[in-house]
Amino acid sequence: MDEMHKPSRRAFLRGSAAAAAGTVAGAASAQTADPLITDVQDWASITGAGVDETPYGMPIEYESHVVRRNVEWLTASPISSINFTPIHALEGTITPQGCAFERHHSGAIELRKEDYRLMINGLVDKPLVFTYADLERFPRENHVYFCECAANTGMEWAGAQLNGVQFTHGMIHNMEYTGVPLRALLNEAGLGAAGDLKDKWVYVEGADASSNGRSIPMEKALDDVLVAFKANGEALRMEHGYPVRLVVPGWEGNMWVKWIRRIEVSDTPTESREETSKYTDVLEDGTARKWTWVMDAKSVITSPSPQMPITHGKGPLVISGLAWSGHGQITRVDVSRDGGITWETARLGKQGDTKALTRFYLDVDWDGAPMLLQARAMDETGYVQPTKDQLRETRGENSVYHNNCIQTWYVNAEGIAENVEVS
Numbered sequence: 570m571d572e573m574h575k576p577s578r579r580a581f582l583r584g585s586a587a588a589a590a591g592t593v594a595g596a597a598s599a600q601t602a603d604p605l606i607t608d609v610q611d612w613a614s615i616t617g618a619g620v621d622e623t624p625y626g627m628p629i630e631y632e633s634h635v636v637r638r639n640v641e642w643l644t645a646s647p648i649s650s651i652n653f654t655p656i657h658a659l660e661g662t663i664t665p666q667g668c669a670f671e672r673h674h675s676g677a678i679e680l681r682k683e684d685y686r687l688m689i690n691g692l693v694d695k696p697l698v699f700t701y702a703d704l705e706r707f708p709r710e711n712h713v714y715f716c717e718c719a720a721n722t723g724m725e726w727a728g729a730q731l732n733g734v735q736f737t738h739g740m741i742h743n744m745e746y747t748g749v750p751l752r753a754l755l756n757e758a759g760l761g762a763a764g765d766l767k768d769k770w771v772y773v774e775g776a777d778a779s780s781n782g783r784s785i786p787m788e789k790a791l792d793d794v795l796v797a798f799k800a801n802g803e804a805l806r807m808e809h810g811y812p813v814r815l816v817v818p819g820w821e822g823n824m825w826v827k828w829i830r831r832i833e834v835s836d837t838p839t840e841s842r843e844e845t846s847k848y849t850d851v852l853e854d855g856t857a858r859k860w861t862w863v864m865d866a867k868s869v870i871t872s873p874s875p876q877m878p879i880t881h882g883k884g885p886l887v888i889s890g891l892a893w894s895g896h897g898q899i900t901r902v903d904v905s906r907d908g909g910i911t912w913e914t915a916r917l918g919k920q921g922d923t924k925a926l927t928r929f930y931l932d933v934d935w936d937g938a939p940m941l942l943q944a945r946a947m948d949e950t951g952y953v954q955p956t957k958d959q960l961r962e963t964r965g966e967n968s969v970y971h972n973n974c975i976q977t978w979y980v981n982a983e984g985i986a987e988n989v990e991v992s
C-alpha cells in the first residue's frame with residue numbers, strides 16, 4: 570500500500586487560479602498561402618490501399634498513442650495487474666475492446682468455444698452443464714453498461730497522485746453486451762430446491778487459475794445480470810473473458826467474472842478471498858465494511874486534462890467528460906472552472922442509458938485565465954457526487970476502493986493541465 574502513495578502533488582487553495590492569469594495567443598486565422606490548399610498532394614495523385622490488405626482493421630498509425638497503459642510501480646507483475654483505458658483520447662461513450670482496460674488476477678487465458686462449459690449446481694432442481702452452443706439457443710438481449718474496477722481512482726485517497734485521467738479514472742470501460750439473462754439459465758436449472766429465494770445467493774467463478782469467485786445476492790442474479798458472449802457486436806476479446814463473461818450492471822468490476830465456468834446456488838455468501846481480504850473498504854475507525862457492490866455516481870473531465878492540454882489558445886473551448894452511476898441514469902452534470910465555487914450545468918451528449926457512461930460537454934469562451942476544472946454528477950436517485958473532503962469524512966484515508974470523489978485539474982494560462990486537490 571505504501572508504495573501506492575507517491576509524494577503528494579501540489580495542493581491548491583480555492584480562488585488562487587484567477588490571480589495568475591497570463592496571456593495566450595488567440596486562434597490564428599489563415600493568413601499565409603497554405604500548400605495543403607494550393608498544391609496537389611500525393612494522396613490525391615496515387616491510388617490507396619486495396620480492400621484485401623486489411624481483413625481486420627487496426628487504427629491508422631497516427632493514432633497509435635491511443636492505447637492502454639499501465640503504471641509499473643503499481644503491481645509486482647503484469648500477470649496479476651491492471652492497465653488503463655485511454656479515456657482522455659476517446660469520444661462518445663462506447664469503449665473499443667482493443668483499448669478497454671484489463672484486470673487479471675492470474676493472466677488472460679485462451680479458452681476455445683469448443684472447450685467451454687458452464688455448470689449450474691447447488692440448490693437447484695437439476696444441476697446442468699451448458700456448452701457455448703447451448704447458450705446461443707436462449708433468447709438474448711443487448712445492453713450498454715459500464716464496468717468499473719472498484720480500485721479506479723484508488724490511488725488518489727491521500728492526495729493528487731497520478732498525472733493523467735487515463736491513470737486516475739481509466740479502470741472503466743463501456744460496451745454493448747449481447748447475452749442471456751442469468752435468470753433464464755437459473756430457471757432452466759429450476760430454483761424450487763432453493764425454497765424462499767429472498768436470502769439466497771449465487772457463487773460465480775471463472776475458469777482461470779485465480780477463479781475470481783464472488784457471491785451475488787439472488788435478487789441481483791434474477792434482475793439484470795447477463796451471461797454475455799459478445800461486446801460491441803463482436804466476440805469478447807480474450808482479455809475480457811472470451812468466450813463468455815458475467816455482466817453485473819452497476820456493480821464493481823470484480824464481480825464481472827470472466828471465462829465464467831460455474832454458478833452455485835447457496836444459502837450463504839461464500840466469503841471468498843475476493844470479497845474478504847480484497848474488495849472490502851477499510852473505514853476511518855479501522856473496521857472493514859463488507860460489501861460495497863454498487864458503484865456510486867461519478868464523473869470526470871477527460872479534456873482538457875493532463876494528457877490533453879489546450880493547444881489552441883483562448884477563445885472557443887470544448888470541455889468534455891464522462892459521468893456514470895451504478896444506481897441508474899445520470900440526470901445532470903455540473904462543471905466548475907473555479908475549483909467548486911461556482912457551477913454551470915453541462916450539456917449531455919445524449920440522454921444517458923441506465924448504468925452506462927454518459928458524455929457531457931460545456932462549450933465555453935476561454936479568456937486564457939487559469940482554471941480549476943471540476944465536474945459533479947447527479948443520478949436519478951438524487952445522489953450528488955461528493956467532494957474529496959466529504960468522502961474522507963466517512964471513509965478516512967485507509968481506503969483503496971470506491972473513490973468517487975470530485976476530481977480537480979489545474980489548467981494554467983498555457984493550457985497545461987495538472988492533477989491537483991483543492992481544499
Ligand SMILES: Nc1nc2c(c(=O)[nH]1)N[C@H]1C(S)=C(S)[C@@H](COP(=O)(O)O)O[C@H]1N2
Pocket residue numbers: 669670671672673674675716717718719742774775776777779780781808809810821822823824825826827828
Ligand atoms: N475470472 C476472472 N474474472 C475477473 C477477473 C479475474 O482476474 N479473473 N478480474 C476481475 C476484476 S478485478 C475486474 S475489475 C474485471 C475487469 O474486467 P476487464 O478485464 O474486462 O476490464 O474483471 C473481473 N473478472
Ligand SMILES: [Mo]
Pocket residue numbers: 672717718719720822823
Ligand atoms: Mo477490479
